[in-house]
Amino acid sequence: MLDVSNGGGESDAILSVRSVAKSFGGVQAVKEVSLDVERGSIFSIIGPNGAGKTSLVNMISGFYKADQGSITFDGTELIGKRPSQIAEQGIARTFQNIALFHGLTVLDNLMLGRHVRMKSGILSSILYWGAAQKEEVEHRKRAEEIIDFLRITDLRRMTTGELAYGLQKRVELGRALALDPTLLLLDEPMAGMNQEEKEDMVRYVLDVNAEFGTTIVLIEHDMGVVMDISDHIVVLDQGEKIADGTPDVVKADPAVIRAYLGASHLQD
């Protein structure tokens, strides 16, 4: 297992965010946030609603362009790159509200997740002969491995629109995994799930981290889950970073308690 020590993770940071800011009109969604995600860790971003968590993840995945600062992934600057180029670097993500391709089967959704790993162009696709066919079959193998991993073998031929909410979330995780990412951004993967589905999802997140060695950045509101599985936590409030450390450190931080529960709880 990975030995994750707190503090000074800069030596092996896979993702470094340096004084990144983003404003929408007059609203400063993210203010000068810096953080380092250690390679192979489970890194959680928490905070009350509107704290800027999703905005931060959107900047990492290139969906928003940061106003200032820098985001480096494995030494490569990400700001200014298009989302598709960032995906090619090996960064995959899931969405807060499911964004599957509902017209396609589970299998095709996963194959789409492998898009950047495949090469065939228009002509070879049209002919579907030789290299293109070989490539499709090869990548199908990997997609099937992920289907096995997530235990959705019986759903592979179903279109994703037909699936229950919890399963859709799982397929979306599968689509992200199909990219063989080195960094996986999960935006509230357990939102709206019941206890059992949540436990399953936590298991998958832990397994992905342990088996594939994927670094995971997690946004989640369920504090129980976050405190249990995170190696490192950053707390945002109104766009600012108010705490940064291991679960125990963050839990005891007065600024965090103030943000979540209000100042009066500190006096008790």
Added chain:
Amino acid sequence: MFYRESGEYKTDYKRDMTLYALPISRFSVGLMVLLFFVAAPLLLGEYQLTLLSLVAIAVVGALGLNILVGYAGQLSIGHAAFMSVGAYTAANLVTKLDMPFLLTLPAGGLMAAAIGLVVGIPSLRIKGIYLAIATLAAQFIIEWIINHSPSISGGVQASIEIDRPTILGWKLDQAVELYMFLVTIAAIAIVCTQNLIRSRIGRAFIAIRDQDIAAEIIGISVFKYKLYAFGISSFYAGVTGVLYTYYLGIASYEQFTLVVSIDYLAMIIIGGLGSILGSVLGAFFITLLPIGIRLFMENVGSLFLEPEALASIISQMRLIVFGSLIIIFLIMEPEGLNRLWINIRNYFRVWPFSY
């Protein structure tokens, strides 16, 4: 009973991913080949073969439009303009450079694809109905340019006459020869489209249609693939235009007006958006509809109407039936003839049980 997939086990992915994986689908493909390549030319007369030739040409165009509208989700109502680009490219190459048919066919397609790429550029910024208006503008601009440049359109009538196509010395001057050739092209177009849709590129098209933001995030360059869709679709349209020109023996802009664009949209709407079978069924339906109406009116209508009244009604009937059919389909079966077929198939799949 007819469509059984149980008992068919695949032991590797390659065999699972073939185009016609079930015995029943291989059987139906064989049947279709027999029907259209052997039975039709032997049994049908010249007139019927001419009609089927028209259908074959429409199939190519409908497939192309369905790639763009049905699969990639980019609305275009300027498709006839791309056909005219193909048509005039081929006609000019034949008359000025005396190029053989086997060269003018792809040349017309490529030229249309190039123009299609340019027209597709706005699709990066605008979507849906706004893109439709942009393509409508393209329809009028291209029509105007062709009409007003004698070097393209060949003079006052804006039409260029050409000879019947010749393939490696074999002149296709009989209806049956032309039919065989056109139906082969249509078959090739169908298989190519099937391959395109089930592979990497086609999946990316569908991804853009369903969720363009998620598509970009998982690494599909949305702009690039929208342009691909426009390019491929226009290539099909260009080929359609070339075939149509050779079929008529004349390239004329009147064959590629806005009404034709709407006809092709009607084909894929009635046939089924995002469906290959739907494109084919739609092409059959819309091409043969006017003939069906005329036959019906001549046989049934003549019982009630005078011959002169009948003649004027027939020409109006087409528009009335056409309009009402589109409305009926949009309300009753938005997924078109293809969905009707799937419903029938699913019924027989478990017959005699209900599920």
